[in-house]
Amino acid sequence: MTTNTPYRPLAMRGPSVRVQSRPDGSLLLESGYSYEDVERSIVHVLARQARAIPDRVFLAQRAPDGAWREQTYADVHRHARAFAQGLLSRALPEGRSVMILSGSSIEFAAVMLGAMMARVPVAPISVPFSLWSADHGKLRHAFAVCRPAIVYTDDADRFAKALQSLDLSDVEVVTATGTPTAPRHSRLSSWLDTAPTSAVDDAIEHIHHDTVAKWMFTSGSTAQPRCVAQTQGMMCHQLASWAALEMPASDRPAPVILDWMPWSHVGGGNIGFNHNLLRGATVYLDEGRPMPGLFEKTIANIKSVSPTEFSSVPVAFRMLVDALRTDAELCQAFFRRLETMAYGGAALPTPVANELQALAVKTVGHRIPFTTIYGATETQCITQVHWTTDETGLVGLPLPGVQLKLVPTDDRHALRVKGPTVTPGHDAEPTGRHGFDEEGFYELGDAVRFLDPARPEAGLVFAGRLAEDFKLNTGTRVAASALRQQVLTTAAPLLSDCVICGLGEEAVGVMAWLNPNAITALLGPAPADVPPHARQDVLNRLREALEGHNRAFPGSSHAIRRLLLVAEPPSFDTHELTDKGSINQRVVRENRAGLVRELFAPEPGARVLVLA
Template identity: 40%
Template sequence: MSSSAQQSETTLSRSAKFAPASVLREDLGGGAFVLRSSYPLDMNVGCLSEYLERWAIDAPDRLFLAERGADDRWVSVTYSETLAQTKALAAFLLSKGLNKDRPLLILSGNSVRHGLLMLAAMHVGIPVVPVSVPYSLFDESLAKLRHIVKTTNPGMAYADDASAYARAFDYLASEDIELLSDNGAQTFDQALQSAAGSAVDQARATVNNDTIAKILFTSGSTGMPKGVIVTQAMMLATQEAVVKIWPFLESAPPVIVDWLPWNHTFGGNFNFNMMLRNGGSFYIDDGKPVPGEIEKTIRNVREVSPSLFFNVPRGFDMLLPALREDAALRSAFFKRLDLIFFSGAGLPDHLWEGLEQLGLQERGEKIPFVSAWGLTEAMMATCVHFPIDKAGVIGVPGPGSEIKFLPNGGKLEMRVRGPHVTTGYLNNPEKTAEAFDEEGYFLTGDAGRLQDPDDPSKGIVFDGRISENFKLMTGTWVAVGNLRVNLLQALSPIASDAVITGHDRTEIGALLFLNADECKTLTGRDDTLAGYADDPAVRTFIAEKLATYNAEQTGSATRVKRVRIERNAPSVEKNEITDKGYINQRLALELRADAVLGLYAGTEDVILSGKAS
């Protein structure tokens, strides 16, 4: 067993002080090894409700959750109000027969009421099942919702608007599932009138680390979603690990403006629970990183001035031009910002450099960029708590986390073990058995490598999804994740996303999605995505940038020989773009199979080897 550490406390901005990176390494032979944090995980908390109960006493009047109301003003609940309403709603849920085997479905998106119901259910040991909104609103067959109901056997379902969710509600009623909404036959306001009594206290006393808190469903890109069992221990271990390496969280209550959906572990566990653990304030962002919605995010940031800012690369891509142009927004964004957190490894260099430059301009210092790596099944396996100068570094194992690296297809597969890892998939013993190795490590399907092979404390570099990678007909492996990021960097800022093609073909191709705002700047005209796809200036820009990129490549594994500009954006309704704003590589290839065929047939809209046709 060897160890490495960056010994001094790391200060990256006026407020953010991180614990030194400290890692233990155990070599297993054959190129395999295990990394662990040197920091112990202190688990002195029994359940998530202890956080809420603490702040209801210590900071009763502090804002916890806020959202835009009907009059466009912020509507909020304090910590003391949250606890009182949590108990009342818990009494209501218990009176309706919900229990550990009859969970609560939540169909609609992030809201104060969603948060209160989530806390109420968990307070008394009722699992929460937050469902991706498109499953109810945009899927005519309700196939995935039906699958979730069959898997979880819920006792009740909540959606904010009974009319909007009428199709889903009709199906759920046919399954004898109780319905709750803001405007239906049984309303949230009525539920809130329930009196919290001894039944709530008795149920609360039974909740512990082993209690199932949530069932979170995977994206289902390769089949029906799997229901991931999320225990209280998983959520608590994540938050206690974070505060150990980000001790500044306890110096002042954090404030966030956040849109990331609560049916995913990033928004619903990492971010939501971080505010609860540290007495923070969560302003629910009604915007998203899509045209027509980013303006809401901009407005909210301008009013709130977050101390932490979480987003996906697409969100930063849309926010950066506004920050450059709007001095008031720029001041509000950076005024009390402790860190910028980007989800995933793929933040293109031009976004990093642009945000860093603006931060220096506003504050005279670098605002730290950090990231982490985790999955629905394994929350926060790694986290950054030291200076990094580029995307790709996903940190080191957090306290309590163990990462095993095994050679696999020329890469190092990462497997995870620890209290933050799920016990399995609900009512799916076969998939549960397949998900773990003989030592109890979860098989993530992700690859990683050390930034510095001689010093693990310098961090792990994300090396793509092993399952997404493919071979060309020549037998050459293509690392899809890395290639996609590099291609987007080369074609910035015109290309906003890409789907990499080439499985069992002789050369790599890509389907490109355009950034409409940047196309407008380049062409000087307002148009649709389809119009920009045909614009000579756009096509020439891409052809020239692609030629430059290819000239710098040394082999077929990274050279993109042909691209096709897609004339419509990825579809949220079809789950082609995930709730978090990521392109679903596998599903996009399936849905756009004709486009891929056209790409390799050399149709007239294809840009071949850097030349516009």
């Protein structure tokens, strides 16, 4: 329906890649583009923007009364310098850091950038470590590793239990609101009123590419979170690689971004934040999240902001489609000046992408290019789809400056990377180089394959997390994450997500959650006393879709032989969901072991759909 409708022009260079085959069967991939100029540090970029566009709004955040509270580039620069002076005046012991317990906020930015100016590593901690944990084990681990001298929290009352779990005897707690019980504490407002001295300029002058800017922690989904060094050089080479791909255009308006991604993660706190800073964007902080009860805030913010770019995880796009179908005002606000959409963290189901494009054509008369990026806490962003394509599920091609090594594994390639955006080490020690091979390539634990082996410039396709693979009792390997995406695409839009099961079983089964809004839009409302998972028309549609999948993929590693619809949604509290909305397959299977047994029972119950 929309395949002949043109895309809005994408102001980026087309695909280009160099491929080298090695005698051992591995492949080396590099971008066909390069760069020479690299920024000195992120705070130098901030200083330049504060001089060039001092009155442009950099960050905006909802105030308690619902109005947007704004800070210009000059405001953010001034507050960061003030916080840096507060740190320098305290003469922190070498090796100590600033820990941040807060969601993304204007104050978060001042603390983060100020710490960088003072050359004190900043450790932004994922909010779930503090607010969704009963024992605060991950928080206490992070605290022990990064050894903060300052702990900033936006609300000491909200984070009270988290703070009480820590030994704060030699720590100063800085808070925007609330009353901490720590022995030493202060108000952020007093820090931001501090007059900077030449000591701040002297500290900035000594920043170099090897200066550690941040300690960032992995999610810790399979073990304790790892502390990963983030240097100024890593972040600045990342900016240079993107600048090499962007087409210059002096008449292009400044980007307007609606951002919900947590700044405790590389995607939001490094890749997104730094890129927006470099481009002089105006960033509206979205307090919404892609989950029921919170995505409504995102919808309201889209209507208020009308972003020029929108980036999120696939589950958010599924929820957005549900809302756009029935809200003409939202369609106008979302598509009116939208230049690009971007997704990351998982593949975007093709039916979701197609429906978004159909809505875009109906609203503004053209399609919107989809881009995507791929990376990790240890690597920053290393690949990107930076060209217009109808394909979804691509991770793109290597960015300028990095080198990918693809190591054959069955019908896929294990992905490794080396380059200036890769961390020098883990656990606050340069020698803690976990996961590097003998050539210095970082092993990401993911698999890829070429979309078209004869045309490598068509890009790489994500082919699953190697750690999520499992074997049936026949010894057949199942690539669970790739199969999950196939199931969601096949059953779209009926399912919101699913977990692939079958470790030690004869065949593959699936636990899945329905998408009630999409079901209502597609099949109409059900009687009030019939829950979605009991609707016969829904079960018939699912059976038809999945048995069609089985006919196309009859092998035991792909065919879905049983389906169990789960009513209770994945839980943040029990770590089934990350704060980015992605599902931890292993944790769900462990937490719901009883449902897994029900799924594979010799005599399946009425809730289990047995498929041909």
